[in-house]
C-alpha cells in the first residue's frame with residue numbers, strides 16, 4: 150500500500166437470470182456523491198451541470214435506492230463495495246457511521262462480522278488490476294483497514310497479487326484534491342484498474358444549510374462543485390487516447406437528504422432513500438432508463454413507495470454498483486454478494502447488444 154502526504158494535513162494518503170451481455174472495459178471508476186438527491190441533477194438547473202449531464206448519456210435511473218434499513222454514509226458505502234445489504238443474514242453488518250476504531254480494536258469488516266467480507270477490490274486485485282480509493286471523509290479508513298496487507302484475504306485467483314487489496318488509499322480535503330489524486334493515479338496506471346472516488350461536498354452543505362433545492366442554495370452550489378470535477382475527469386479521459394473508450398463510470402449516492410431538512414436519518418422517507426444511478430459506457434450514448442431496461446428482473450415501484458430489503462423482485466439499489474463494476478470489467482461477481490449477484494443488470498437493450506463496444 151502506498152503511503153504519502155500532500156499539503157500538510159489537508160490531504161493524507163495511505164496505500165493502503167443469465168448474465169446480461171454488457172460491454173467490457175479496461176477501467177471502471179465508481180463515484181459516490183455523498184448526499185446527492187436525484188432532483189439536484191434532474192431539475193431546472195440540470196443544463197448548468199455539464200459533468201452530470203454528460204454521464205446521463207447512457208443507462209441511468211433517478212429512482213435507485215439506498216439500503217432499506219439505513220440511509221447513512223458508511224454502511225451504504227460498505228454496501229456499494231461489497232454488494233451486500235447492511236443487515237440481515239447476508240448483510241455486511243457494519244452499522245456505525247463514525248470514524249472506525251483502529252483495526253486492532255475491531256475496526257475491520259471481518260472483525261465486526263465474524264467472517265471475511267469480500268469486496269470489489271478483492272476481486273479486481275486478485276485478477277491483477279490496480280485498485281484505489283480516493284475519499285473525502287476520514288471514516289473511509291474502514292475500507293483501508295479491512296483490506297490491507299494485515300487484514301486482506303489471500304489471493305483467490307491466478308498469480309499471487311498479495312493480500313493488500315487497495316493499492317492506493319487516500320483521504321483528500323477537498324473535491325478538487327480528490328479529483329487531482331484520481332487523475333494523477335490514472336496517469337500512473339495505464340493498464341487495467343478499479344477506482345472508487347467519493348465526493349462529500351453535497352452532504353456537508355446539506356448538514357450545514359439543509360437539503361435546500363432552491364436555485365442558488367449552498368446545497369446546489371456543492372453539487373455544482375462536484376460537477377466541475379466530473380467535467381475535468383471526463384476531459385482527462387477524452388484527452389488520452391489510451392483511456393478514451395476504455396473507461397466506464399458508475400455514479401451513485403449513499404443517500405439523499407432533507408428529512409428532516411438538515412439530515413437524512415429517516416430511512417423510510419423517499420427524499421432520503423431515493424438516489425441516482427448513472428452508468429457511462431465510455432462514450433456519450435443514448436440515455437436509457439435503467440429501471441425500464443430491467444423491468445423483467447427488478448421491481449418497478451413509485452419513488453415514494455418504501456420496500457424492505459427482502460422484497461422480491463428487488464428494486465435497483467446503490468449496493469448493486471460493486472457487481473456492476475465487476476460486470477463492466479468482465480470479472481466474476483463478488484463472493485458472498487447479494488445485490489446484482491447474478492450480474493444480470495442490463496445496461497443496454499438486448500436488441501442493441503450486437504455490435505456494442
Ligand SMILES: [Zn+2]
Nearest residue numbers: 184222352356
Ligand atoms: Zn450525511
